[in-house]
Amino acid sequence: MQPSGRVPESTAARLPVYLRVLSDLAGVDSISSEELAAACGVSSAQLRKDLAVLGSHGTRGVGYDVPGLRDALAAELGLEQDWPVVIVGGGNLGMALANYAGFLSRGFRVVGIVDADQLRAGEAVVGGLVIQPMADLARIIRRTHAVIAVIATPAEGAQPVADELVAAGVTGILNFAPVVLSVPAGVAVRDVDLGVELQLLAFHEQQRSLGRDSRREGE
Amino acid sequence: MQPSGRVPESTAARLPVYLRVLSDLAGVDSISSEELAAACGVSSAQLRKDLAVLGSHGTRGVGYDVPGLRDALAAELGLEQDWPVVIVGGGNLGMALANYAGFLSRGFRVVGIVDADQLRAGEAVVGGLVIQPMADLARIIRRTHAVIAVIATPAEGAQPVADELVAAGVTGILNFAPVVLSVPAGVAVRDVDLGVELQLLAFHEQQRSLGRDSRREGE
Numbered sequence: 001m002q003p004s005g006r007v008p009e010s011t012a013a014r015l016p017v018y019l020r021v022l023s024d025l026a027g028v029d030s031i032s033s034e035e036l037a038a039a040c041g042v043s044s045a046q047l048r049k050d051l052a053v054l055g056s057h058g059t060r061g062v063g064y065d066v067p068g069l070r071d072a073l074a075a076e077l078g079l080e081q082d083w084p085v086v087i088v089g090g091g092n093l094g095m096a097l098a099n100y101a102g103f104l105s106r107g108f109r110v111v112g113i114v115d116a117d118q119l120r121a122g123e124a125v126v127g128g129l130v131i132q133p134m135a136d137l138a139r140i141i142r143r144t145h146a147v148i149a150v151i152a153t154p155a156e157g158a159q160p161v162a163d164e165l166v167a168a169g170v171t172g173i174l175n176f177a178p179v180v181l182s183v184p185a186g187v188a189v190r191d192v193d194l195g196v197e198l199q200l201l202a203f204h205e206q207q208r209s210l211g212r213d214s215r216r217e218g219e
Numbered sequence: 220m221q222p223s224g225r226v227p228e229s230t231a232a233r234l235p236v237y238l239r240v241l242s243d244l245a246g247v248d249s250i251s252s253e254e255l256a257a258a259c260g261v262s263s264a265q266l267r268k269d270l271a272v273l274g275s276h277g278t279r280g281v282g283y284d285v286p287g288l289r290d291a292l293a294a295e296l297g298l299e300q301d302w303p304v305v306i307v308g309g310g311n312l313g314m315a316l317a318n319y320a321g322f323l324s325r326g327f328r329v330v331g332i333v334d335a336d337q338l339r340a341g342e343a344v345v346g347g348l349v350i351q352p353m354a355d356l357a358r359i360i361r362r363t364h365a366v367i368a369v370i371a372t373p374a375e376g377a378q379p380v381a382d383e384l385v386a387a388g389v390t391g392i393l394n395f396a397p398v399v400l401s402v403p404a405g406v407a408v409r410d411v412d413l414g415v416e417l418q419l420l421a422f423h424e425q426q427r428s429l430g431r432d433s434r435r436e437g438e
Contacts, residue, residue, distance in 0.1 A: 005389070010418065012418060012422050015417040015418075015422070016263055016412070016414070016418040017399070017415060017418060018410075019418070020397055020412070020414070020415070021399070036292060039399060040399060041399040076422070077418050077421055077422045077425065078422055078425030078428075079418065080426060083417070083421050083424070085417065088237060088328070088382075091315070092224045092311060092312075092314050092315030092318055092319075093311075093312070093315040094254075094310040095311050095315075095378060096310070096311030096314075099311055099411065100311075100413065102397065102414055103413075103414060103417070106414040106417070107417075107418065107420075107421060108417050110395070121416060122414050147424055148417065148420050148421065148424065150417075153392060155226070163328040171423075171424060171427065172302050172411075172420035172421070172423055172424055173420075174416050174417060174420060175263060178239055178321065180236070180240070180260040182261060186427070188420055188423040188424075190419060190420060192411060192413075192416060193236075193239070194316065194320060194322075194393075194411075195235065195239070195318065195321055195327075196235040196236060196239070197393050197409050198233065198302070198304065198322070198325070198326075198367065198369075198393060199235040199238070199296050199298065199325065200232075200235060200328050200409060201367050201391035201392075201407055201409060202232070202296055202297045202302050202326060202327075203231050203296045203297055203380065204368065204390075204391055204407040205297060205366055205367065205390065205391055205407075206295075206296065206297030208390065208405070210295075
């Protein structure tokens with residue numbers, strides 16, 4: 001199956017969630033857009049629009065063909081083959097990622113994990129992997145042809161690591177370090193800053209309490 | 220300092236990053252919008268627009284007052300006091316979060332961590348915390364007045380946990396479980412699915428290779 005190559009970024013951001021929900025529907029042949037939308041946490045109008053962009057249309061009265069739609073989504077996202085992924089940083093977070101069994105079922109294979117701490121080298125991770133020294137990073141990337149890497153280092157180490165990853169051929173970085181990485185055009189960075197996520201929840205709590213106060217004032 | 224209570228959600232999503240960058244500028248009194256924008260990874264037009272909504276204007280030729288802007292951002296996000304946070308799930312990810320020293324400097328204090336595995340109860344985390352049994356969850360929330368909680372459980376356990384959190388008074392959930400949670404209106408959920416993040420990088424790689432192919436075809 002060929003990816004369409006014409007899905008806008010905003011739609012693309014929702015496709016992995018649709019794929020995850022469909023993958024959980026083992027043994028189900030078809031599903032209505034309303035049911036699928038509810039399970040994905042979007043409106044059915046949004047879902048239908050997104051899937052139409054993909055060229056996938058449900059059948060009126062029957063719904064979407066679950067296995068067919070799952071394959072189309074996997075193809076669109078480039079998940080028909082496994083992507084090798086290298087993890088930089090063997091702290092709690094790096095180990096959590098390296099040990100996350102769910103990655104394999106979702107199209108990714110952790111092929112290497114490195115840590116700056118020499119004493120950690122040789123420590124076992126699941127899947128027969130061991131932590132390797134940071135000095136081996138470029139060699140691991142070239143050997144495994146990984147183009148996707150995860151940075152799970154402290155903030156101060158992240159930029160030099162990103163530079164090294166890019167020099168070795170990585171073009172997609174998932175960055176957990178709380179710092180804005182500078183990378184050349186054409187390299188994609190997705191930032192996940194757990195502090196930012198919590199601060200946005202705090203903002204929501206603050207808005208709630210302001211709303212309560214203003215309602216009280218209006219009483 | 221009073222929060223303005225009129226910042227749109229899309230702007231709010233960028234404020235934690237501005238705050239993080241300003242917090243790293245210890246000893247710096249003022250900064251130009253261009254420099255600050257570059258460090259935050261946004262355009263200076265975007266930065267100026269966001270900060271104007273906040274009621275904060277730089278001084279022409281001098282720039283932004285760093286400590287003043289930092290205080291205004293913290294107030295806007297509701298970070299002038301520490302928020303108590305409860306973590307559900309003591310696996311690698313839950314422990315990574317519980318042990319993340321950065322939370323404290325960013326407005327959060329982990330006041331409890333629970334795990335469904337009875338054998339984990341009593342295990343030490345940093346800061347004098349120990350893992351407590353899942354059965355104590357509601358009691359911990361009521362005692363600590365936590366309104367923000369983190370779900371770091373496997374997918375199948377997440378919805379019952381969310382139900383229990385909401386029943387105990389939690390109104391903000393950071394969800395790492397790969398599942399769409401169903402919560403009442405007024406409860407905020409932020410989903411961080413590490414598989415989704417990697418799949419979006421894969422999508423980017425796929426788009427790159429399609430772009431290369433079509434360029435080749437045009438040669």
